[in-house]
Amino acid sequence: MRKSVLIAAAAVLIAAGAGFLALDGGSLFSANTTANAQNAQPAAPAVVKLVEVTDDNFDAEVMQSVNAGVPVLVDVYAVWCGPCRAYRPIFEAVSTEYTGKVKFVRLNGERAVKVAQAIRLQSFPTTVLIKKDASGKVVYYTMSGAFPAKVVRYIVDKGLDGSLDMEVTPRALPPLK
Numbered sequence: 001m002r003k004s005v006l007i008a009a010a011a012v013l014i015a016a017g018a019g020f021l022a023l024d025g026g027s028l029f030s031a032n033t034t035a036n037a038q039n040a041q042p043a044a045p046a047v048v049k050l051v052e053v054t055d056d057n058f059d060a061e062v063m064q065s066v067n068a069g070v071p072v073l074v075d076v077y078a079v080w081c082g083p084c085r086a087y088r089p090i091f092e093a094v095s096t097e098y099t100g101k102v103k104f105v106r107l108n109g110e111r112a113v114k115v116a117q118a119i120r121l122q123s124f125p126t127t128v129l130i131k132k133d134a135s136g137k138v139v140y141y142t143m144s145g146a147f148p149a150k151v152v153r154y155i156v157d158k159g160l161d162g163s164l165d166m167e168v169t170p171r172a173l174p175p176l177k
Contacts, residue, residue, distance in 0.1 A: 053107040055114040071131035076109040084125040087146035129159045
């Protein structure tokens with residue numbers, strides 16, 4: 001029983017990066033953990049600064065980009081929303097893959113009430129892709145929920161190639177003033 005507990009503890013410590021661990025006569029010891037810890041170089045997370053969109057700057061940050069031919073992906077969140085907090089790093093990571101092709105922004109749906117009403121916000125988190133279609137109309141596609149990166153990429157890619165079934169933008173969306 002004691003060895004199985006020690007083996008389980010060793011597995012946990014190895015997974016936690018404690019260095020090489022071994023069992024010796026029923027005792028657990030760490031070999032060279034100080035050297036391993038000193039040599040370990042944690043990967044620096046990519047710093048992504050997304051524009052925070054509000055009712056006041058929505059036209060300037062989103063609609064001007066859309067009118068210039070740059071699609072915009074909006075992460076609509078609420079501060080209290082757990083799934084929103086879990087989705088943020090996924091959204092930010094995907095944003096680095098589309099630099100120059102799609103503008104990624106965040107919007108607090110509880111503070112930007114006019115925009116939330118215009119996009120018919122129903123839940124948090126919601127991701128909205130806004131772009132011009134082939135005829136020049138502003139269209140949008142919404143998906144509610146926190147999704148893995150591959151789903152966000154799929155939506156962006158299909159939105160870019162025009163194969164998403166996008167709705168014509170509600171009257172209130174451009175402009176909001």
